[in-house]
Amino acid sequence: MNKAMTLRNRERSTLVQAPFIGAGDEAVTAKFMEAATIVTVPARQILFRQGETAQYLFCVLNGYVRLYRLSRDGREADVRICGPGEAFNECLIFGADKYQHNAQAADSCTLARFDLERVRSMIEEEPKIVKAVLHSMSNSLRTTMDCLANDRLQTAPQRVANYLIAQGPADANCYSLRLPFQKSVLAGKLGLAPEALSRAFSSLRDAGVIVRGRIIQVNDVSALRHF
Amino acid sequence: MNKAMTLRNRERSTLVQAPFIGAGDEAVTAKFMEAATIVTVPARQILFRQGETAQYLFCVLNGYVRLYRLSRDGREADVRICGPGEAFNECLIFGADKYQHNAQAADSCTLARFDLERVRSMIEEEPKIVKAVLHSMSNSLRTTMDCLANDRLQTAPQRVANYLIAQGPADANCYSLRLPFQKSVLAGKLGLAPEALSRAFSSLRDAGVIVRGRIIQVNDVSALRHF
DNA sequence: CGAGCTATTGAAGCAGATCAACGGGGGTGG
DNA sequence: CCACCCCCGTTGATCTGCTTCAATAGCTCG
Numbered sequence: 266m267n268k269a270m271t272l273r274n275r276e277r278s279t280l281v282q283a284p285f286i287g288a289g290d291e292a293v294t295a296k297f298m299e300a301a302t303i304v305t306v307p308a309r310q311i312l313f314r315q316g317e318t319a320q321y322l323f324c325v326l327n328g329y330v331r332l333y334r335l336s337r338d339g340r341e342a343d344v345r346i347c348g349p350g351e352a353f354n355e356c357l358i359f360g361a362d363k364y365q366h367n368a369q370a371a372d373s374c375t376l377a378r379f380d381l382e383r384v385r386s387m388i389e390e391e392p393k394i395v396k397a398v399l400h401s402m403s404n405s406l407r408t409t410m411d412c413l414a415n416d417r418l419q420t421a422p423q424r425v426a427n428y429l430i431a432q433g434p435a436d437a438n439c440y441s442l443r444l445p446f447q448k449s450v451l452a453g454k455l456g457l458a459p460e461a462l463s464r465a466f467s468s469l470r471d472a473g474v475i476v477r478g479r480i481i482q483v484n485d486v487s488a489l490r491h492f
Numbered sequence: 493m494n495k496a497m498t499l500r501n502r503e504r505s506t507l508v509q510a511p512f513i514g515a516g517d518e519a520v521t522a523k524f525m526e527a528a529t530i531v532t533v534p535a536r537q538i539l540f541r542q543g544e545t546a547q548y549l550f551c552v553l554n555g556y557v558r559l560y561r562l563s564r565d566g567r568e569a570d571v572r573i574c575g576p577g578e579a580f581n582e583c584l585i586f587g588a589d590k591y592q593h594n595a596q597a598a599d600s601c602t603l604a605r606f607d608l609e610r611v612r613s614m615i616e617e618e619p620k621i622v623k624a625v626l627h628s629m630s631n632s633l634r635t636t637m638d639c640l641a642n643d644r645l646q647t648a649p650q651r652v653a654n655y656l657i658a659q660g661p662a663d664a665n666c667y668s669l670r671l672p673f674q675k676s677v678l679a680g681k682l683g684l685a686p687e688a689l690s691r692a693f694s695s696l697r698d699a700g701v702i703v704r705g706r707i708i709q710v711n712d713v714s715a716l717r718h719f
Numbered sequence: 720c721g722a723g724c725t726a727t728t729g730a731a732g733c734a735g736a737t738c739a740a741c742g743g744g745g746g747t748g749g
Numbered sequence: 750c751c752a753c754c755c756c757c758g759t760t761g762a763t764c765t766g767c768t769t770c771a772a773t774a775g776c777t778c779g
Contacts, residue, residue: 597743602737605737661729674725675725675726676725676726686726687724687726687727687728689726690726690727690728691727691728694727694728
């Protein structure tokens with residue numbers, strides 16, 4: 266009981282910090298908090314499948330969720346990896362009544378879950394909420410378009426270089442970072458097979474990228490940029 | 493003068509029918525109409541370039557606009573082709589102050605142009621507008637994610653088959669349609685080189701697809717689906 | 720009717736997927 | 750605490766699909 270409460274408090278703070286919810290004013294935040302159900306799911310758990318009747322909007326509190334599509338022959342393609350503070354299924358509030366893709370927990374994670382119907386009625390009562398949703402969707406849209414453009418323009422090493430630059434601090438030329446998920450997840454996020462990611466990393470070795478497990482050392486950002 | 497007015501009337505009706513604007517109520521529609529500037533641009537005209545300070549939101553009334561990115565070596569990749577009734581740059585209302593891509597008229601076309609700053613203040617005055625924007629953005633987001641998934645899952649002939657199915661009537665098994673733009677534009681939309689599109693069409697010949705200029709005859713939709 | 724752009728077709732090259740085999744590290748059970 | 754095992758990641762080899770380059774044919778518009 267006590268443990269549940271402290272957990273809940275930690276989650277509250279993550280929720281408030283999430284751009285999705287914290288962007289609005291106090292009243293908006295409170296309304297969201299009140300409507301949230303906290304769920305914990307083990308790694309690899311399927312949250313929902315494409316084509317099922319859409320029921321929930323989610324916001325990741327902890328861990329990572331894969332959103333992916335299946336081809337007829339069973340191949341999977343990730344369309345998005347959602348991390349802490351990110352919401353998904355915003356586009357189901359209006360305009361679609363079925364889940365547009367499959368969702369799977371990349372690792373053990375905790376989520377805030379919102380009933381779509383309730384979100385819709387919240388929007389009717391409190392128009393400010395729409396603005397928060399709009400912010401979140403703007404980000405999703407921009408990220409997705411970036412992703413599409415990168416897929417069409419860049420090779421595997423370039424995508425990886427991009428990722429490493431984006432993750433690192435803006436100013437430093439040299440840093441190290443820890444991948445927040447498995448390499449296979451990163452591969453999916455970048456639209457690559459795991460083998461291709463592996464090869465991309467080794468081709469970046471010359472540019473001063475050293476990989477040791479999940480720890481990645483970047484020695485020369487400017488070299489990365491020129492890839 | 494007279495001619496300008498009749499044109500303007502036709503444009504008004506297109507605007508009202510656009511999901512972007514017509515979705516709201518009368519008041520919302522009126523506000524949008526009032527803020528719109530109608531512009532006509534010749535084919536190949538550049539509307540704006542990536543990185544420039546964002547100034548306008550657009551809604552296509554007539555013709556098609558290519559949104560694309562450039563790679564460092566000058567290659568182009570389309571992220572979206574916008575047709576009549578579709579809005580673009582919605583994601584610039586909040587969250588970004590620079591254009592995210594280049595925009596070029598695929599053919600001679602007319603557009604409704606909205607000053608972003610004015611849209612923002614309209615939103616403050618009349619919260620219902622946000623809902624209209626949200627609708628439009630939901631569509632953009634879903635379309636873009638579909639596009640990303642298709643890129644990652646489907647081969648060139650499959651993408652073309654998809655397009656032909658999506659464009660045709662839902663029920664018929666046999667129909668013909670006219671491409672609303674050049675084949676090179678379709679190629680870009682599908683993330684292909686023009687040559688690849690050409691080859692895809694010829695590989696679909698066995699499935700009953702006959703191409704004659706911009707006219708495409710589809711004889712067997714079910715065969716297309718199995719591609 | 721010609722000029723220039725658009726589309727098609729062929730040939731070659733390349734990037735990434737796939738398949739298969741191996742190594743290593745972390746978690747589990749003894 | 751150690752040993753084992755399983756799964757993740759790497760590496761190599763092959764294969765497919767798309768791009769690129771080049772040449773030709775067809776359209777469209779002046």
